[in-house]
Amino acid sequence: MCVKHVPDIQSERALGPDGRVVRDQGDGTLNELDENALEAALALVEEHGGEVVALTVGPDDAVDAVRKGLQMGAEQAVHVLDDAVAGSDVFGTATVLAAAIRRIGADAPVDLVVTGMAGLDGLTSLLPSALAAELDLPQLTLAAELTVADGAVTVRRELDHASEVLTAPLPALVSVTDQANDPRYPNFKGIMAARKKPVDVLTLADLGVDPASVGGDAAWTEVVEAAPRPPRENRVLVNDDGEAGLRLAAWLVENKLV
Amino acid sequence: MTTTLTGPVLVLLDHASTGALRTTVLELLTIARSLGPVHGAWVAAAGTPAAAGPDDATLAQLGEHGVEAVHVLDLGSADARLSPVVAEGLTALAAGTGAAALLLTSSFENKEVAARVGVAARAGVVVDASGAEVDDQGRVVAAKTVFAGTWTTRCAIRTALAVVALKANSVQPVPADAATVPAIERLIVAVSEAAGRASVVEHTERVASDRPALGEAQVVVVGGRGTNGDFSAVEELADVLGGAVGATRVATDEGWIGHDAQIGQTGVTIAPKLYIGAGVSGAVHHRGGMQSSGTIVAVNSDPESPIFEIADYGIVGDLFTVLPQTAAELRRLQG
Numbered sequence: 001m002c003v004k005h006v007p008d009i010q011s012e013r014a015l016g017p018d019g020r021v022v023r024d025q026g027d028g029t030l031n032e033l034d035e036n037a038l039e040a041a042l043a044l045v046e047e048h049g050g051e052v053v054a055l056t057v058g059p060d061d062a063v064d065a066v067r068k069g070l071q072m073g074a075e076q077a078v079h080v081l082d083d084a085v086a087g088s089d090v091f092g093t094a095t096v097l098a099a100a101i102r103r104i105g106a107d108a109p110v111d112l113v114v115t116g117m118a119g120l121d122g123l124t125s126l127l128p129s130a131l132a133a134e135l136d137l138p139q140l141t142l143a144a145e146l147t148v149a150d151g152a153v154t155v156r157r158e159l160d161h162a163s164e165v166l167t168a169p170l171p172a173l174v175s176v177t178d179q180a181n182d183p184r185y186p187n188f189k190g191i192m193a194a195r196k197k198p199v200d201v202l203t204l205a206d207l208g209v210d211p212a213s214v215g216g217d218a219a220w221t222e223v224v225e226a227a228p229r230p231p232r233e234n235r236v237l238v239n240d241d242g243e244a245g246l247r248l249a250a251w252l253v254e255n256k257l258v
Numbered sequence: 259m260t261t262t263l264t265g266p267v268l269v270l271l272d273h274a275s276t277g278a279l280r281t282t283v284l285e286l287l288t289i290a291r292s293l294g295p296v297h298g299a300w301v302a303a304a305g306t307p308a309a310a311g312p313d314d315a316t317l318a319q320l321g322e323h324g325v326e327a328v329h330v331l332d333l334g335s336a337d338a339r340l341s342p343v344v345a346e347g348l349t350a351l352a353a354g355t356g357a358a359a360l361l362l363t364s365s366f367e368n369k370e371v372a373a374r375v376g377v378a379a380r381a382g383v384v385v386d387a388s389g390a391e392v393d394d395q396g397r398v399v400a401a402k403t404v405f406a407g408t409w410t411t412r413c414a415i416r417t418a419l420a421v422v423a424l425k426a427n428s429v430q431p432v433p434a435d436a437a438t439v440p441a442i443e444r445l446i447v448a449v450s451e452a453a454g455r456a457s458v459v460e461h462t463e464r465v466a467s468d469r470p471a472l473g474e475a476q477v478v479v480v481g482g483r484g485t486n487g488d489f490s491a492v493e494e495l496a497d498v499l500g501g502a503v504g505a506t507r508v509a510t511d512e513g514w515i516g517h518d519a520q521i522g523q524t525g526v527t528i529a530p531k532l533y534i535g536a537g538v539s540g541a542v543h544h545r546g547g548m549q550s551s552g553t554i555v556a557v558n559s560d561p562e563s564p565i566f567e568i569a570d571y572g573i574v575g576d577l578f579t580v581l582p583q584t585a586a587e588l589r590r591l592q593g
Contacts, residue, residue, distance in 0.1 A: 033524065090383070091376060117524065126383060129341065129373035138455040139342065142366060144517070154459065158518050160365045160473050160526070161274070162463045164339070168456035178524045179517060220382030225412040229403065232554075232570055239561075240575025245583025248555065251571060252584075253591055257477075257532045257553055258499060 033116035034065070035072070035183035040146055040176045041114045042073045042184070048148060050111065051075040053104055057085060057096050063199055070194035071186030077199040078104060084204055087216025090126045096214055097127075098134035099207035112153060113173040117142055128175035138168035144179040261392045263294030265358030268351065270371075271298045271320070271328070272363050275463060277308035279316055281474050282363040284431035286424060287323040289390055290361050291434060293398065298328040298440065299351055299360075303338040317440055324434030327441045329355070336449035339461055341367050343453045345374030350447045352379055352419055359398050361390070364423035364527075365473065372423045382415035385423040386527065388550065398422065403550050425550075426474040427529050464518065469502050472519060477501030477532045480521060480548070484537015484558060484577055487514040491581040492536050498585045504528065506544050522547035536577040540565025557581065 041052045054069030056062050057080040066077035080100050088096070101110055113135065115128045132139035143155035153174060154167040186194070204211050212218060236251070238244055252258045267290040272280040290296045298320055302308040311330040312320065320328060331338075331347040338344060348371065352360055360375060362368040369385045376383040384400035393399045398420035400413050415422075472478065477499045481492040483506065496503045504526070505519040521528055523546035533551035538544065540556070540563055548554070549568060556569035557577045566572040573580055 090373070094377070125369060126373035126376070126385060129370040130377050133342070133345075133374045133377035136452055138452075139370070140456055141341075141370060159367055161471065162461055163518075164458060164462075165460035166340075166456050167459050172456070220376070220380070220415065220417045221384060222414045222416060223411050224399065224414045227410055229408055229410050232568065235570055235572070237566055237569070237572040238574070240573055240580055242579075243583075244573045244575055245580040246587045248571065248573060248580065249584045249587035249591060252532070252555075252588070255553065258588060258592075 033178060035068075035116075036176050036178050036180050037114045037116045038069050038072050038074065039181045039183040040143075040174070041112070043181065044112070044146075044148055051108075053078060055097065055100055055104070056080070057093060057100070059086070063201075066199055067194060068186065070197045070199075071190045072184060073186075073190060075197070077197065078202060079199050080202050080204075080207065082204045082211070084211035084215050087219060088214045089219035089221055090130050091220060092214035092218055094127060094130035094134045096204070096207065096209055097131055099209045100202060101131075101135060103202070103207055109171070111170045112148070113137065113171075115173070115175045117175050117177045128173060132173040135173065137171055137173045139173050139175075140166045140168055141173075141175040143174055143176045146174060146176060146180055261394055261396050262292075263358035263392055263396070263398070265294065265356045266297040266327075267294045267359045267361065268297050268299050268329075268348070268355065268357045269325075270348065270360070270362040270368065271300050271312070272365070272368070273300075273302070273308055273312075273316075275303070275306045275308065277302070277306075277313055277316060279312075279319065280363065281431075281470075282424075282426045284319075284323055285426065285429050286361045286363060287320070287325065288429050288431045289424065290359075291324045293359055293390060293392055296323075296325050297355060297357070298325045299348060300328055300330045301333070301338050301344050301347055302330075304333070304335065311442060311444075317442075320440050321438045322433045323431070324436075324438055325440045326438055327443055330442060330444050332444055332446045333449050334446070336454050337458055339458050340454065340456060341370035342374055342456075343449050345371045345378060346449050346453050347445075347447045349375050349378040351445055352381075354445060357419060359390075359420045359422065362421075362423045364425045368423055372421045375419075375421055379419050379421075380417060381419035381421050382417045383421040383423075384413045384415065387413075387422050387424050388428045388529070390420075390422045390424065408549065425527065425529050427476060427531060427552075469496060470500070472502045472504055472521070473526050473528060475502035475528070476530050477534075478504050478521075478528055478530045478548075478551075479534045479536065480504040480506065480538055481509055481515070481536050482506040482538035482544075483508045484539075485509065485514065486537075487512060488578075489515060491578055491585075495534065495536075495581045495585045498588050499532070499534075501530070501532070501534075506538055506541070535565055535569075536581055538565055539563045540568065 052074040053076040054066040054074040140155040142157040145156040387400040389401040479496040510520040529550040531552040534555040556565040
């Protein structure tokens with residue numbers, strides 16, 4: 001079996017005047033939730049054989065994300081790096097990732113695409129579904145538990161009103177939550193081994209993706225206004241003198257919150 | 259001057275398997291009416307009581323909220339619990355009705371549906387929005403907070419179909435000025451084989467408790483590490499306030515309460531009118547799931563807890579003293 005891993009990195013802090021995310025230098029670490037995705041992929045390969053390919057799309061420092069993947073134990077890393085990708089919405093990103101996965105799959109068939117449940121602090125959690133739609137793969141999202149057996153993948157997931165167990169034949173796409181596992185830390189051996197592993201850097205031309213179909217201008221949504229939320233006003237902080245609970249009740253009534 | 263959309267605004271009519279509307283639907287309808295003509299989309303699993311469409315009482319309720327037509331989707335033998343199946347149905351409905359917008363409640367499964375409708379219909383999508391309006395260019399613009407609720411943004415959707423998933427408690431639902439009698443229309447959709455390639459092995463709807471659903475409640479009382487596993491004071495106050503009970507990651511990891519109660523970036527995102535945190539420190543992951551709440555009250559014995567930085571009303575004290583006192587006083591004031 002061959003397992004591929006598709007982390008969606010990004011650590012984001014603020015929006016610039018152009019409505020795009022401002023990225024501080026050195027922020028390009030592996031998204032914490034993608035560590036759960038990597039762990040899931042690595043554990044499956046340990047159980048069933050195959051290899052993990054860490055894939056990311058993003059600017060120069062996004063390579064840190066796939067490097068961390070290599071340190072944790074991925075065999076290969078692919079970094080799609082192209083200025084034209086900047087400002088893409090989730091659908092542009094999904095188009096690029098899908099093209100990269102198809103290319104990886106041309107060498108060895110991809111059995112499973114694993115993603116994190118969302119970019120922490122990210123703007124959407126839409127990527128796994130958009131990517132599954134692009135790749136025409138069955139999607140098993142928000143896995144709190146994940147098993148592969150007899151050519152099928154099965155996940156348990158918690159929704160707002162129900163809990164579910166879903167199954168689908170491979171190949172498939174899975175997104176995992178932070179309930180799924182405890183990600184391993186790269187050990188010294190892993191860190192040393194990762195130095196020898198090359199990162200395959202691809203451009204949109206390599207993937208046959210029209211640069212005009214992605215990026216900020218092609219995005220279907222546009223941030224027209226962004227501002228830090230004003231701080232809360234008239235805040236109250238008190239030490240309990242034995243009657244704070246009574247005053248809280250009165251305050252709630254006074255402010256029509258009950 | 260306010261512009262409105264000419265094409266229908268489709269609203270996904272989320273309902274329990276009994277057919278009862280989720281309370282968030284009325285909020286969607288209130289927002290939808292300000293955008294354009296409102297049509298409902300009814301999707302139900304075959305073989306459930308709701309499969310035939312909304313019952314008379316529900317239809318009357320939809321009429322009170324200004325729904326002009328209800329489209330009941332017939333998805334054949336496809337499993338309507340699968341997001342790709344629902345997405346194909348809604349994509350066909352949007353095309354068939356020439357819809358200008360699709361509004362959904364921002365639940366986990368609806369966000370998946372939104373993403374897939376986006377790909378299939380080439381439609382811009384905004385999820386976790388707190389409002390939507392039409393700008394002077396006739397575009398749908400959605401409001402949302404990002405970065406753990408610390409920034410507010412407005413996002414314009416550039417495509418002919420705009421898909422917006424709105425968080426619960428985005429608006430106070432109000433009935434339409436003039437009630438309508440919704441027309442029922444049935445649409446048969448041939449769902450692709452690919453959409454049904456995953457199958458549901460188990461589906462357990464959570465037993466409806468006496469408390470409101472966490473993601474939809476107007477009041478949420480949350481217990482954290484400071485409860486030491488004793489949620490009795492949290493539950494008591496929640497019940498006096500008619501609210502839901504939530505928890506931090508620590509509390510669910512300790513097994514003090516089910517994982518479905520976890521609020522935060524990897525759990526449920528809430529924006530109730532009133533949030534009360536008891537023994538909650540306010541770690542950034544938790545704040546990401548609650549910082550958009552209307553009013554934030556915090557009770558914690560540690561004055562250094564970061565939650566006090568965002569609390570409208572903070573009490574440094576023992577939650578096991580403060581909460582029961584507040585609950586008793588509220589009972590007294592309410593007579």
